[in-house]
Each structure stands twice: as C-alpha cells, then as structure tokens.
Amino acid sequence: MAPLDGIRVIELGQLIAGPYCGQLLSDFGAEVVKVEPPEVGDAMRQWGRPDRSGDPVWWDVIARGKKSVTLDLRRPEGQAVLRDLVAESDVLVENFRPGTMERWGLGYDALAAINPRLIMARVSGYGQDGPYAGRAGFASVCEAAGGLRHISGYPDRAPIRIGLSLGDTMAGVNAAMGVLLALQDRHRTGRGQVVDSAIYEAVLGLTESLVAEYDAGGHVRERNGSSLPGIAPSNAYPARDGKDVVIGANQDSVFRRLCEAMDRPELADDPRYATHRARGENQAELDDLIADWTRTVDAAEIVERMAAGGVPVGLAYTAEDMLADQHFAARRSIVHVEDPKRGRTLAMQNVFPRLSRSPGAVRGLGPALGEHTDTILAETLGYDAARREALRADGVT
Template identity: 55%
Template sequence: MGNAAHPLPLADIRVVELGSLIAGPFTGRILGDFGAEVIKVEPPDRPDPLRMWGERLEGHGLFWPIQARNKKCITLNLREPKGQDLFRQLLPHVDVVVENFRPGTLEKWNLGYEAMSAVNPGLILVRTSGFGQTGPYKDRAGFGSIGEAMGGIRYVTGHPDRPPVRTGISIGDSLAGLYAAIGCLVALHERSRSGRGQVVDTALYEAVFGVMESIIPEYGLLGHIRERSGNILPGVAPSNIYATADGSWIAIGANADTVFRRLCAAMGRPELAEDERFATHIARGEHQEELDDLIESWTKTRTCEELLEMLAQSGVPAGRIYNARDMFHDPHYRARDMILEVDHPVFGRFPMPGVVPKLSRTPGKVRHPGPPALGEHNRDIYEGLLGLSPSAVDTLKSEGII
C-alpha cells in the first residue's frame, strides 16, 4: 500500500480543506485516502461540529476519526484580515482548496476564486453548496437533507401508504462529496494540459438528482411520476427482501430470466419458470406480489444461512440484511480490508471503514485517524511549510488568529 516504488497516486497534491460537517470534508477524505496532503482548517473558536457527531466515547465523537483521517488539522480565523493574509500565504503551496460554505462567504472574506487565482493561477477551487454558485436559489442555506428532498430521493423512498422517509445516513452530503471529488480529479487532469485551475461547482440537490435514473423522461414523455414503492421496484421481479425461518431478512435479486430459472430450481419449483405468469420479465412484473408471496413461503422454511448457501451454489444473487455486527464479523469485509483497525491516541485500536475503490498497483491507505486535538498541526504547517518563526506562531495564537 503506497511505498517508495509505488507512492500513493495523489502524493504530489496538496489540498486545503475549509468548511465543516460532511460534504466538503468527505471530498477531502477521499483525496486524502489516495495520498493527497490534506490540511483541514478550523476556526480557533469554532471547531468542526463533526468532532462530536455519532456515538461518543470518552467525550469524543466516533465519526470524526473517520472523516478527518489522513488530514493535518490547523486553526485559522478567516473572519479576520490577518487570518485572510495568512491564508493567502498558503495558496502558492496548494493545488486544491475545498470549501462547503454558503455562496458568497469566501468573497466576503476577500478570498473568492479571482482573488485566489491571482496568487496561484493553477489553483482548483472545489465548491459544494446547497444549490450551487448560480441560480435564483444560490443564497439559500442548504443542508444535505434539503438536497435529498429537492433532488428527488426523499419522494421515492418509503412505502406508498406512508410519508416520505430518509435513509439512515446523510446520503445527500456523501453523494455531493463524491461528485466534488470526481470534479476535482477531472480538473487536476485538465490542468496537466492547460496549466490553469478552475472552479468545481457541486450542488447538494444536483448530486442527488444525478443518481435519480430516468424519472425526468418518465415524466416529460409519459407524464408518469415515480412513487414510493417500499422494498421493490415496480415491474422488476423478483427483487425484494424475504423473511427467513430464524427471524432474519434476506435480499434476493433474480429478475433476469436465466437467474430466475436458477432460483426456481433452488426452490424445488422449476415449473414456475415456465408458468406464463412468471416466464418473462414483463409477466413477472405484472404478477410481482403473487411471485414474492411464493418466494417468501419458501424462505420462511429455512434459516438465512441455509438460504445463502443454497442460493450461492445456484448462482442466485442474495445477501443477508446486514447490521454493523454482521459487517464487523464478516470474513469478506476483512479479506478486502473494508474494516481496518488503526492506532488512535485516545481509543487505542480504532476500527473504521476501508478505502474505496481498490487500485491494483497504487491503492489508497489510511495513514492515521483524524487528529483529536484542535490545531494539532499548526506548527507543522505554519513553521514547516510557511517558514514562520516559533515566536510569530505564538503571537498569532495569542491574537486569536490561530
């Protein structure tokens, strides 16, 4: 995993991460996982609230060590002119600035893209906000939950006889962070040809909307509005979750004709594959509820483990509905380094999700968890990178700039 012969793929990139919580820092996390030097900036008087998110142990939030992993944490008060001047001193040493403030915030601090690029023309500014940097809604406050609502995913999530629901994670923020990371890498690639930086503008609602499949042509051409459908996709069958004899739930996806035949054989009901109600994709969709009832009447006679073994041997996609305990003890997760244990100065061995995606020659790596101390790397950056004297750094601290 990243050595002298094969350094991490982004090891020559330096990123300054502004902002807080999930969307912008998620972008920084991805870049850091693949070797970028990510310098996270927090106001000295307003630490990132994510430090206290998630369940807490010994007063520390358990999300922060994951989201801030591989990052160097410094403090800097950008609301003060002296802090803004110090930030400008960083810019010649930086490839990327990541931020997720409301549009206009950087400009209010005299740190908009024009001002930054005047110092460093190759700089890439990655901006994530609720509604983007332009348009009639740009000045509105926007959290991931609002992006999920306006991007469409909330409307189609849940059961048809109940109000829309959210997923159990901040999916809108994470999607925006992913799109912003993609945009950043695209801009870095383009810069290798032009030598020029640019702005990457990601909106939370657009990141959600970008994964909403064909809902727009369905409405624009057919007048059809996709509705909530619970655990199924209407017309795609069988693809559902089914109760098992031991009180678990198993997901089975056998909607392709050939896979459905294999499922029928595993059930001991090969004749179902020839039944006119189920023989084709369209027919199965038209008799979806009836088919699901037949399948569940079978799954309820066996334990989840028995079903998983039978379906694996038959080549039918299936999986237990996992909770954290299932993931933690699953051998496949461990074999693919998807649960890593890293040394943490407070918690000792700290388990966290591994790096995605996997690269064959230069894979990413978790080098350290998120630093628990506020401004832990101030001297490393201000003295080591900018060349300030220790007394100058002490003065900045006494003045509340760092």
C-alpha cells in the same frame, strides 16, 4: 506512491459534504490541511454516536489522514494566512454558503490571482448560482429537491430518509471527482478552475431515468417500499429465524435458478412468471409466493442455497455482521487503525476503489484540534517564531 502524493489540499468548511471530499483525497495520498476555527473546531468533532467512554468517533473517520490547523477566517489576519497557504497549495475545498468566501475577499478570482494553478472545489446545497444559491441546504432538504425523497419509502406514508447523509456524501464524491478532472485539465493547460458541486444535483444524478420517464411518457415514479415497480423478484424476504434476506432474481435465467433452489422449478415456465414483463405484472403475487417459502427456511440456509445456485443473495448486514464476515476480512474491506487515544484499534471502512499499482490507504485517525498549526506555519509558510506567537496571542490561531 499513492496517486495524489505531492498534492496539497486546503479543506475549509465543516460537517460532511466538503470534509468527505477531503477524506477521499487524503485516502489517495493528498496532504489535506484541514482549517478549523480556533477553540471550537469542526462541529463533526461532536457529531455521531460515542465510544464506550463517551467520545464521538465519526471525526476519526471523516478526518482520517488530515492535518489540523486552526485559523480564524473572519479576521483579516486569518485571511492573510490563508492566502499564503493558497500560494503553496494545489486545491482548496470549501462548503460555506455561496458568497461567504467572496465577502472575506477569498473568492476564486482573488485566490487565482495569487495562484493561477489553484483548483477550488465549492460544495453547497444548490450550487454557486441560480435563484436558490443563497439558501441553506442540508442533505435532507436537498435530497427532497433532487427527487430522492419522493421515491423513498412506502406509498401509504410520508417519504423516508435512509440512515445516512447520502446527499452530503455524494456531493463530496462529485467534488472529489471534479478535482481529479480539473487536475487532469491542469496537466494540459497549466491553469486551475472552479468545481461546483451541489448537493441536490448530486442526488439528481442518481435518479436514473426518472426525469426522462416523465418527459417522454408522463410517468411519475412513486414510492414502492423495498422493491422497484416492474422489477421482480428483487426484494427483502423474511427468513424463519427472523432475519431478512435480499434476493435479486429478476433476469429470466436467474429466476429459473431461483425456482430450482426453492425446489419449485415449474414456476420458471408458469406464464405468470416466465418473462420479465410477466413477473413485473404479477410482482406482488410473486413476492408473496417467495416469502411463503423463505419463512420456512433459516437465513443461512437460504443464502447457501441461492449462492450455490448462482442467485444473487445477501443478508441485510449490520456493522456487527460485516466485522464477522470472512469475505470482508479476506479483502480487508474494513481496516483496523491504530488508535492511541483509546489504547486499541478502531475499525472503519477501508479505501475504495482499489488500485492495483498505486493504492490508497488510511493514514491515521482524525487529528487533535490544531495539532499541525505550528508545523504548517513554520515549515510550509516559513513564519518565524515571533510571527507564530503573535498570531496565537491575538487569537487568530
């Protein structure tokens, strides 16, 4: 059995943060009932780059293993169906702007009156309270508020973003962790609670000692390109064949092994580089020295030398590199999921972390819009055929 077998999750909202929480819970066995607006569905069905026939594939990843139910939550009839679902569920995940659920009569107090054991994970840009709670909060602006953007990029240009919605994903991770903690608390108390996951706080939580450094010493961490100030050598270096090789050798013993792999053992005893602090003070000079060497060697040879010498090393991988790598294959870090729609398999990241006794699994690609509506209404809620047909005819489902 997967760890969350027997747990039913209702997933509301769209795009990334809330649905990523649902993806994680589904990966580990929860029955995730994805509630989407009739006809249009979740916007994620249209997001991301397409396959060779023009159909986007992101939906198949973020909605993997879920069941799709269509329901118009803006109408009283749809809200009544959701209340019936809440009575039969353990968790509700939503990422609407704060106050939306309350306007629909679906706030936590109202739902907990139906099911006191309900855990409600609420994902938003700035949290459920505070002066900014009502603001729209996509990952881009919340990454800025949480401090990530200011330190991302190079000092001579504007802040950059990485090529992922990191804030959304981390808010989803925090929401999923909060659900697991709340389930543990429910084992003791028998009662549910609210999990409040804000995107800007999810990013803030990643910023290590950034706030403490300013508070204690007045230090403002700035953009430093592809390295961290005072941490050397730890950077991306150009190889002779045009590839980038990332080397991390900032610990004293590891730096000595790097020097030996470069056939420059004397550098380990050079006063400019012999200690962690000295290397940090001479970081630019040391990076130039290492880059001068890497430019004379192909990337594969650099990796082989460093790995054999016990130096952390890796190429800046693309998806193509990952699919060709023997280690990824041996650990099944990427899984190939049957894809009837395309008549082949679809590759995607596997389920992490790995559990030795009750592992998670990818249980199928994202469902068709409304694929499970009739089943959920009939088997889970016990609606008869006449009621189901009335909801369809009225546009509620």
